[in-house]
Amino acid sequence: MLSQDSNLMLEINDLHASIEDKEILTGVNLEVRSGEIHAVMGRNGSGKSTLSKVIAGHPAYVVTSGTVKFNGENLLEMEPEERARIGIFLGFQYPVEIPGVSNLEFLRVATNSRRKELGKEELDTFEFEELVKERLSVVQMNPAFLDRSVNEGFSGGEKKRNEILQMALLEPSISILDETDSGLDIDALRIVASGVNQLSTRTTATILITHYQRLLNEITPDFVHVMAEGAIVKTGGQELAIELENRGYEWIEENIKKINL
Amino acid sequence: MSFKDCVPQWLNSIKETNNLYVEKIRQKGRSNLNLLDHPNTKNENWRLSNIKRLENFINLPFPDQAKFDYQNKYPIFKNIPKNILQIKIDSLDNPLESLVLPEGVRALNNEEIECYLGHTIDRCNSNNLWPVAINEASTNQVIGLEVKGNNLPTIELVLAANANTFHSTRVLIKVREKTTLNLNEVIIGSSKSSQSNLMEIIVGEEANVHHGIIALGGGNAHLLTNLAVEQKEQSNYSLIALQKGWLFSRFEPHIIQLRGNAKTNLKGLQISTGDDELSTHSYVRFDGPNGELDQLNKAAANDNSHSIFNGAIQVPKVAQKTQAAQLSRNLILSKRAKIDTKPELEIIADDVRCTHGATISQLQEEELFYLRSRGINSKQAYSLLLEGYYKEIISMLPLYSERWSFLNNLL
Structure with missing residues (x-):
């Protein structure tokens, strides 16, 4: 999806972030342009999920230095809801269950807040039902899940489909999908990946956070980054993901040690 | 006086x-x-x-x-x-x-x-x-x-x-x-x-x-x-x-x-604001075997209010094979609000399955963040979560959708 007229959407510069006084991100640098798909890989605890939460504005994380800009605007000054409204979407690794809150109503309120930002008319219950039924096909989701509480009693796969359904409704500019492939069987993975592919355009960008190559067989990234100890330590193309699959993360970490020596 | x-x-x-x-x-x-x-x-x-x-x-x-x-x-x-x-x-x-x-x-x-x-x-x-x-x-x-x-x-x-x-x-x-x-x-x-x-x-x-x-x-x-x-x-x-x-x-x-062999389902919701003092003191006894109880008591305490739950369950010797679950879930919504909860199980029968528990917490940060990450502002997210918390109980009222759904706005 790369094209010559790609715009710089997300610009992360020397980002440091902590939680409860423990530094997790130790200097992340990353640029994402429209039309691009980036994969971020790395061991557990390397800082991948923290990076996604800091971009989305999770209040538990404190940015101690560095900048994050989205279309030139300082993202770090914005509340999480403002970031979502201007087009940043975080697909959760563990989507939260919210008993008593109807999934349909939640999706409608969320969609309308994004539509308002885009200058589109807000949708009433009936109009929204039409839209959501149409978008359900992107992830082949059973409409029965709309009548249930948000993610309550959903299987792992259903929760991930619900995340991609939200992505389809919110039409974000940049989607950060945190381990969307975890807990999915092959069929569910294909459905979710197909949904992401359908929603990727020249004007949008995607960051896939994953441990495994198998998601990247379904969604072809333009760049693959490896994170270790809170920073991106290596960047390459899809061949890097294949090499990681074959050689593991130790190979990268040994390389870092050699460079540091 | x-x-x-x-x-x-x-x-x-x-x-x-x-x-x-x-x-x-x-x-x-x-x-x-x-x-x-x-x-x-x-x-x-x-x-x-x-x-x-x-x-x-x-x-x-x-x-x-x-x-x-x-x-x-x-x-x-x-x-x-x-x-x-x-x-x-x-x-x-x-x-x-x-x-x-x-x-x-x-x-x-x-x-x-x-x-x-x-x-x-x-x-x-x-x-x-x-x-x-x-x-x-x-x-x-x-x-x-x-x-x-x-x-x-x-x-x-x-x-x-x-x-x-x-x-x-x-x-x-x-x-x-x-x-x-x-x-x-x-x-x-x-x-x-x-x-x-x-x-x-x-x-x-x-x-x-x-x-x-x-x-x-x-x-x-x-x-x-x-x-x-x-x-x-x-x-x-x-x-x-x-x-x-x-x-x-x-x-x-x-x-x-x-004589046991029956099913009891108790759901309670106490919403206290201002200086309110709301309490539930429930008592359930099984005078025979194979009885079932599913009890959930919720409270949300705001302002200077006080919410109390005492839940006693008695399972005497005749009540073998009883299955009883009691949970008290409480939300404390202000620093000055107070919640007291005391689930109380008295079991004499030896072949039963009984559980009880109590939680007191604030609104979950992860739930709030999830909603906010979808563009819903914090005030609206807070309301949605509370509405959901209440609705889990009130939606079970007889004729809820025909007659009592207006309570969603009232609460």
């Missing part, structure tokens, strides 16, 4: 009755009031209560007429759909005398009331409760109903109180075997009102009773509600109770499975 001084005065202010069975009930109430200790904080059952507020409870005169215009306050009561039998109960007139009851619903006569009344209270160990004695001492009439069949309308009992007055109501419902009953009891308080409500329900074999209690106070209203339910074998009894807006509210549901 302390109870010692004000109770005799209050008893003297009760108008005489020429109804013999009512007089019998009153005598029983009076003698119990003489025997029982008045509520005090040294008594475990009242330890957490604001006794001063309870003293105010009986310092109000009895009403001369029912004049509270609750229909203007809650317009829903003006509109009575065909599938609802609405019975307005005040402490003065007998509403059954002016109502044409549908097939399957019958008013019990005085002899029948005398025969059945008090039976369930005895079984449920409610006789030694001070609020029951207060109710009995002030009884003016008993509304007695027998219901039978599976095509009954939903019965909606409306118990509304005038401002600055004391109301005492007593209801007895006998649900015949294999009957399905939806019952909503709507208790409406008004400025400085006091209400004492006592209800007995006999649930026949293989009967299904779905009972909602919607207790909406307002303006320094006080409420004592006692409920005694006896369940026969193979019956299902489900109670969904909401308390909101009472300066003082104490709800005491006592439920007995007479």
Whole structure:
């Protein structure tokens, strides 16, 4: 999806972030342009999920230095809801269950807040039902899940489909999908990946956070980054993901040690 | 004025009755009031209560007429759909005398009331409760109903109180075997009102009773509600109770499975704001094997309010194979709010599956963040989460979607 007229959407510069006084991100640098798909890989605890939460504005994380800009605007000054409204979407690794809150109503309120930002008319219950039924096909989701509480009693796969359904409704500019492939069987993975592919355009960008190559067989990234100890330590193309699959993360970490020596 | 001084005065202010069975009930109430200790904080059952507020409870005169215009306050009561039998109960007139009851619903006569009344209270160990004695001492009439069949309308009992007055109501419902009953009891308080409500329900074999209690106070209203339910074998009894807006509210549901082999489902929600004190003191006993209980009591305490839950469950030796689950889930929404919760299981039988637990927390940060990450502002996210928390209980009220969904906006 790369094209010559790609715009710089997300610009992360020397980002440091902590939680409860423990530094997790130790200097992340990353640029994402429209039309691009980036994969971020790395061991557990390397800082991948923290990076996604800091971009989305999770209040538990404190940015101690560095900048994050989205279309030139300082993202770090914005509340999480403002970031979502201007087009940043975080697909959760563990989507939260919210008993008593109807999934349909939640999706409608969320969609309308994004539509308002885009200058589109807000949708009433009936109009929204039409839209959501149409978008359900992107992830082949059973409409029965709309009548249930948000993610309550959903299987792992259903929760991930619900995340991609939200992505389809919110039409974000940049989607950060945190381990969307975890807990999915092959069929569910294909459905979710197909949904992401359908929603990727020249004007949008995607960051896939994953441990495994198998998601990247379904969604072809333009760049693959490896994170270790809170920073991106290596960047390459899809061949890097294949090499990681074959050689593991130790190979990268040994390389870092050699460079540091 | 302390109870010692004000109770005799209050008893003297009760108008005489020429109804013999009512007089019998009153005598029983009076003698119990003489025997029982008045509520005090040294008594475990009242330890957490604001006794001063309870003293105010009986310092109000009895009403001369029912004049509270609750229909203007809650317009829903003006509109009575065909599938609802609405019975307005005040402490003065007998509403059954002016109502044409549908097939399957019958008013019990005085002899029948005398025969059945008090039976369930005895079984449920409610006789030694001070609020029951207060109710009995002030009884003016008993509304007695027998219901039978599976095509009954939903019965909606409306118990509304005038401002600055004391109301005492007593209801007895006998649900015949294999009957399905939806019952909503709507208790409406008004400025400085006091209400004492006592209800007995006999649930026949293989009967299904779905009972909602919607207790909406307002303006320094006080409420004592006692409920005694006896369940026969193979019956299902489900109670969904909401308390909101009472300066003082104490709800005491006592439920007995007479021979076990029955199902009981108790769901409660207490929403306290301002200076409210809301409490639930439930008691469930299994007098036979294979009984089931699923109990969830929720509270959300805001401002300076206080929410209390005491949940006692007794599983004696005869109650083998009982399955009981009790959970008290509480949200504390302000720094000054207070929550006390005490789940209490007493198990003598050795082959049972019983669980209990209690949680007190604030709104979950992860849930708030999830909603905010979808563009929903923090205020709206907070409201949605609270609405969801409440809806998990109130959506189970009989006729929720047709009649009670407006509560979502009210709460």
